[in-house]
Amino acid sequence: MVKTLNVPLVGARRHGPPPAARGSRRPGGEHWLVLVAAAFTLAQLVLVRPGMGLGWDETVYVSQVSPHTLAAFFSAPRARGVPLLVAPIASWSSSTTLLRVYLALLSGLGLFLALRVWRGLFPIRVLAPAGALFATLWVTLFYGPQAMPNYWVAIGALAGVGCFLRAQADRFDQAALWGAGLSTALMAWMRPTDAIWATLPLLVLVVAVRRWRRPRLLLALVAGLVAGAGEWIVEAYVSYGGLGQRLADGSRIQGGLGWNIAVGDQMRSLGGRVLCRPCTGAMPNPVVMVWWFVLPLLAVLGLVIAVKARRTAGTLLLLACATTAGVPYLLMIGYAAPRFLLPVYALLAIPVADALVHLVTTPSRAWRPVAVTLLALGLAGHLAVQFAVLQATVQRTTVSHRGWASTAAELHRFGVRPPCLLTGHQAVPIAFYAGCSSAATSGHNANATPSDIVRAGQREPVAVITTPAGRPPAYARDWAPHRAGDLRVYVAPGAGGGTV
Template sequence: MHECPPLSPSQKTPAARPSPRASGPLPWLTAVASVFAAVQLAFVVPGSGLAWDETVYVSQVGGNAPPAFFSAPRARGISYLVAPVAALTPSTTALRIYLALLSAAALVLALWIWRKVLPTPVLVGTGALFGGLWPTLFYGPAAMPNLWCALGALAATGWVVRALREGAGPTETAGAGVAVALVALMRPADGFWLALPLALAVSVVPGRRLPRMCAALVGGLVAGCAPWAAEAYVRYGGLRARLHRAGEIQGGLGWNFAVDDHLRSLAGRTLCRPCDIGWENPATAVWWVALPLLTAGGIAAARRAGRGATALLATATGLSTAVPYLFLVEYAAPRFLLPAYALLAVPVAEHVAHLYARTRHSRRPAGAAALTLALAAHLTVQLSVLSHVVRISHATTAEFAAVAGALNRLGVRPPCVVSGDHAVPIAYYAGCASRQTDGHDASITPETLHDLARRVPTAVLAPQGGAPPPGAGGTRVVPLPAGRGPGPHRTYLLPGPATGRPAATGQSS
């Protein structure tokens, strides 16, 4: 069958529209989101603590400790998102529940935008495929920006597709601009790589150029990046200086082939830096290797249904958001590719829906059973990796809390300062400020730290067997609890208020 010219008015045919039977996707989408939230609440939230990056974001707006040092690459969007809860209570459980429910609602909203261009089975498949990935489930209740970039990318692309298909009304224009602004507020670089293909699509498609939509996309990008840029001038001496420092912290931006790193990290590595590990469990990456074939099959299926241009734009935008993490950054984390997974779920869902319809219409139970088994196996692998990641995360944050409790018993109590190895999360759990004398989070000199120790209890953490901190003379050295997270530690209690207090039971190694 020959498809009509991409995105032309003649594409508005009954074959390109959802059937009347599929005109009410909201109950189905709500069901998918309910399962998405339920899995988070049942398997991820209970017993969880805040990870390193989360303590930085949450401490900016409340939580348990003074604001941690905010390094150059970070943006404050996620801090704004968690502020309504973090400002009211330091409870991690309350924050997790809030984010789990909010992410489920946002998933419904992002998919609802597509209801005029995709049939219900494809919409539901998109939500189920994306929501069933272990990184999506793990970061749903997390105070991290990547899932929100993914949902914003899905929403922005949906608004643009609607505009190209049916015209750019005020709703589509404003919606696309707001969605891009949300992504840029969370991660400015992600906002750029999202807006780029969308702006090209509304600028170069013959006969369907939408200058207002292009302006909205660019305006949304600028608005979302504005706080980050303003802070660059206040704290870093300009935008160029902050970009340079951000690049240094990320190991330098340039040609870095990280595809294999991402492949290995799918076994359950939330951060693979440096990614010099072996391929621990190849079964966890089968779906990732098959993703290009599934996407191509979905584009072909969508083309036969009159939705080829929609699938192509979703694919192109998804690939664009993946480019910097696959080829420009020298390390890997599964969360980096969440925007790409959200958008590639659209053509993959087209392919799965086509396979299901074909096996059903041909009355081939074997084909339907094979498809069901493949999807069940995929979901089983995702839940297995999720269980592993949650277990490791809980063990790590429990050790952070144990070390913080030991410091509190040693007299390092608020107001206090913690420096050294793993100081950022441990200081958060102890209720202290974190101040580093070197590294990415350097914010104080050793001399100033010693001066500060004369006024408030101050501890410097060092790994067992590691070198003592500069100027450690006169300090009291105490071993701290060991575990699966940061490992055995010693603390150097600097001369000052903390050293005059008696050591307690938390001194055992």
């Protein structure tokens, strides 16, 4: 049976480091975590292709700090964590390849640090497979090098629970205390509401359970949430009409949060649909979905193993935080994106790896080769499915992004060059590629009126983009029509527009 250090987590008073902390400083073993993180980084660079181009949401985040384009409309649910994350590169370079390499390296480092927190709480032979399981999911590989927040919420959640356990075990462990606060701040910096859901079990324990009360740990968690979400809250009052209004707007943009079982939507997204909205159509092949059903079963087995070994605290907290982190995206939202559940997958990785290691190490010598063979075959099939979905998703996404770049080039040919303004179908990402600003008169990104757009056309090139079957708005029906690939473009007269 896999053994971990039995760290006393309640009522312990120590004047020296706990067993977990002593174990974490023992030489050897850490190189396996380095290898997992390095392999994860390399796999991103090889399989996801640094030149894939930026996606819709990425263009919004990067445009906030890029000097090469105007900032896109920043809707209520978004937070400023990603723009700050990419600023060291995006603030001076327009190279998507350089940005992808930077994010791949950073995501590998983040995975290593999050796993390292758990040294001594679980053995390396559990932590290394746990990191590998999480890192080889297609959704982890796909979003690791992207300018998106969900992977970083996952890393913050995994590190935060580990630091919480260490701080509970030893009230003198200042590093764990700081780690808990910084991990919580990272989550709130990226997505404030996700941070609340992911840390809810920790807050409940440290407030409501007498033996778990640690005032300094509570202060660290709360300070982390406030530090990470502080700018988001201030911005709510400055630009969105208050915190309540921003939360209401965010709920409306996400389809109205409330009781809505989205499990089926998430299942449909497993085949590589990066955004399933509206989430209709057939389910993917059962082979693609089987791991999703095996995952919770193995997590429960990990809990059973932990109970028998009398070391339930770590496993139980991981499962509790995974559950609360998944609640809004499985039960309260009307659409799906596979990246939403990245924190859940990261938190479940350790209990699942613990269960798998137990399955191949506890059978008798006669049955052990059979167990190892079956597990190896199962993991090989799982990896084959993950990489097949990843390859198809990367290819499809790359084609989409190249289409936006091609449309931007056509717009330049029509005389729509910076400074310029785009509105209409897919105007946000196309505007980024073209170096223009974007505007919308309706929908989630509404930030202008028709008269605003008409007036802009008197100062700079303005274009309306529609689908082939679409019709331009009334104010643009007399504008010069053009064809740009599969799209139609209507260019306003004057200010340099409308010429070829």
